[in-house]
Structures are given as C-alpha cells and as structure tokens.
Amino acid sequence: EAGVTQFPSHSVIEKGQTVTLRCDPISGHDNLYWYRRVMGKEIKFLLHFVKESKQDESGMPNNRFLAERTGGTYSTLKVQPAELEDSGVYFCASSLAGTVNYGYTFGSGTRLTVV
C-alpha cells in the first residue's frame, strides 16, 4: 500500500510569489489533514477535509492560504502571495475515520522556504 505522498519535498520561493503544495492521501482515505511546523514552533493544525468538503479550516492562518480537494482525492495547498513567516514544513496526513483513535498516516512533508 502506497503511503501519503507529498511534493515537492522542498521549495524555495521569493516573497510575493505563489507556491502550490500537493498531497496524495492513501487510496480510500476520506479524511485528509494539513499541519504546519514553522521554525522553532510546534506543529499546528491547519485544516481537515472529509472527501472534498472542508470539515474544519480553523487553523488556516489567513486568506493567503487556499486549500482544495477536488473530487475528494488529492489535495493542494496554495500560498499566494507567500510571506517570510510562511517558511516551515507542511505535513499532510490521511485516515479512514475522522477520530484520532484510528490513527493518521503522515507524509514526509514539504519544506517551504520563502526568501
């Protein structure tokens, strides 16, 4: 079984540019989550999809961030325009059920550097 795949693994962009991160969950996992770790801080929840619907986007930092999951398969997270404080590692995870007791499978993350 393929795991959760994220790409790119690294991205370096200039302030003001746009970047799109992609996450391919495990096939059949309806639940998809985005988390972020900025430098020196804890990993923080960004949002949760159930199929193509946003179940909770309370962790999205501001309207420069846009997440989509068209067709309920892969998801994209777009940052436009990127700011220096957006630098960090963006993790994606997927699960069969929506409760944490079932456990999540995480991807390797995308390391975003905004210069």
Place this chain on the structure above:
Amino acid sequence: AQSVTQLDSHVSVSEGTPVLLRCNYSSSYSPSLFWYVQHPNKGLQLLLKYTSAATLVKGINGFEAEFKKSETSFHLTKPSAHMSDAAEYFCVVSDPGMDSNYQLIWGAGTKLIIKP
C-alpha cells in the same frame, strides 16, 4: 484548553543505555495521547498511543509509555538505546470528548541523540 509540554528539547544518551523522554499534558477531559517520531528526511511515524485502555502502552521498536493521570504525564521510555533511535520525538494530545476530536495538539519535540 489542551496543551503539551515536552520538558527537554534535546536528550543525549549512550548506545545501550536507557532512554527517557518527558511529556506533560493539560486537558480538560479524558485525553488520547500519542508519541510520534520523525527520522531525518522521513515522515511522522506513530510510535504508540494511549486511548483510555491500559495505562502502560507498548509501541514499536521497544518503546513504551505510561499514562499517569495524577501527574498528567506520558513519558516515553526504552530500556536500551540503539543508534537507529536518533530522531525527533513528539508528544501529542487530543481529546475525543470535544467536537474537534480529530485535531492533534503537538509538543515542541525532543531531539534524541545517541552517542556511540
């Protein structure tokens, strides 16, 4: 509000000696607790989880953790460290009793260094 405190940002032990990574949590209800590990250039991997069953939880690679409600602690231990254990470890809490029961609250992480 839930929170997690990992008391050490770095822990250094010699190969073959015991490992102790400390974690304290704060939760208003009955939490679920997890330890995740991240090896360099790898994803986050679940080591073990506590979900209100046995208070001593065994995980992968010889790790275990004990849930102590009176101390609000969930320390991670291993009797004998191996070089392959060098990684960053995260203590994580979630509260299934709340509406947002799918959110994970993360500690700041502890980097485990193994000396040969």
